[in-house]
Amino acid sequence: LTRAKLEELVRPIVERCAGPMRQALADAKLRPEDIDKIILVGGPTRMPIVREFVKNFMGKEPERGIDPMECVAMGAAIQGAIIAGEIKDVLLLDVTPLSLGIETLGGIFTKIIERNTTIPVRRSQIFTTAADFQTSVEIHVLQGERPMAADNISLGRFVLDGIPPAPRGVPRIEVTFDIDVNGILTVTAKDLGTGRDVSVKITAPHRLSKEEIERMIKEAEMYAEQDRKRKEEAELRNEAESLIYTVEKALKDFGDKLPNNVKSRVEESLKKLKNALTEKDIQEIKNRMEELRKVAQEMGMVIYQQSAQQSSSSSSSKTVDADYKVVDDSKKN
Incomplete structure (x- = not known):
């Protein structure tokens, strides 16, 4: 088996490494030029085709002074010594593979x-x-x-x-x-x-x-796009439930102060949104949420105006009438 034939056979496998390498850089939020040193691990990385591929991909020559057959075992030994407290001036970092x-x-x-x-x-x-x-x-x-x-x-x-x-x-x-x-x-x-x-x-x-x-x-x-839509729907339903809770609480606290026509519109909008939540139509949920927000805003304006009027009336009731006379200081003495 010649070197040329071996490289022809393994080239497709070597080139498949490009995907994981891109992913590793993306996860680390780094570019190839941000990498200081490249250490290859495992016997196959001794092959010139592997080293050449890494060099071309990263734009940097891999390290030659570290034995790819020993580096993992040496790293494990160092980590064991760190955990045992025998080495204190070396820090090896592990990472969480999944969130x-x-x-x-x-x-x-x-x-x-x-x-x-x-x-x-x-x-x-x-x-x-x-x-x-x-x-x-x-x-x-x-x-x-x-x-x-x-x-x-x-x-x-x-x-x-x-x-x-x-x-x-x-x-x-x-x-x-x-x-x-x-x-x-x-x-x-x-x-x-x-x-x-x-x-x-x-x-x-x-x-x-x-x-x-x-x-x-x-x-x-x-499934990124499909998952995005599912999460968006779940978040929208959470938002709708929160809106319903807020409006119902306001209705419970101030409902007796609202005109019947405003109160009826709020109750009707609440009912429509609750019905929409039982269906799968996302756009309908959005429409009913917008409708409820508008009538809730109207309800809020009515409550605010009534509170302002009561506050003004209360201030007026505390006004005290009093007699007074003007004193001309120039006539003193």
Whole structure:
């Protein structure tokens, strides 16, 4: 077998490396010229065709002073020494191969730690309740790249209870993801009002094969447009539900002060939007939301004007009539 024939056989395989290399640069938000050194790993990288391909792609010659057959074992030994505390002046960084997060209202996957974040790492986000007087929340921990929770890998669930009853949106729940140097994930949910918290440890949050990780990333790319539409619909429905809640609360608090015609229009618009939410027509939901916003704005103007009139009337009632006389200071003395 000649070198020319071998290179002819392996060239299609070598050229397939271009995709993962582009993806790695994109994930790191880097350009080829931003890379300082290139280290090749594994025996096949000794082949001239591989080195030439990398050089042409990156515009830089790969390092020659590091043995590609030994570098992985040496790196593992150094990392072991760092963990054992025997080496303190070298830092090796591992990364999360897939994003980590939780399921939120509407089945949306909300990322807390993005893919390719270096570990150890700690990230937190503030969430709240989705219903009035909710006294507990379920935290569903997931791993993946798809925007909808159902399309990602479930890592576990746990419940934070003992939340004091309050209107939706009032409680503040801090969710923290903490990955240590060993890759152990600890998820904590804390009610900032009471200080009560619950934690769960996940010892192998990303123990997936390289092939499984690559498949999940490719699926996220393949279904990107479809997923975008699904997420947009879920977010729109969440927004519609929030609008309904806000308007109904205002109607409950100030409904007795509204003219019947305004109140009727608000109630009718609420009914139309609720009906639209039972269907799949996204444009209809948008139209009904816009209609409800307009009548809600009209309702707000009426409430504001009535409040202003009451405030003016109250100020007038406090005016005191009094007699007075003008004193000419020039006539003094």
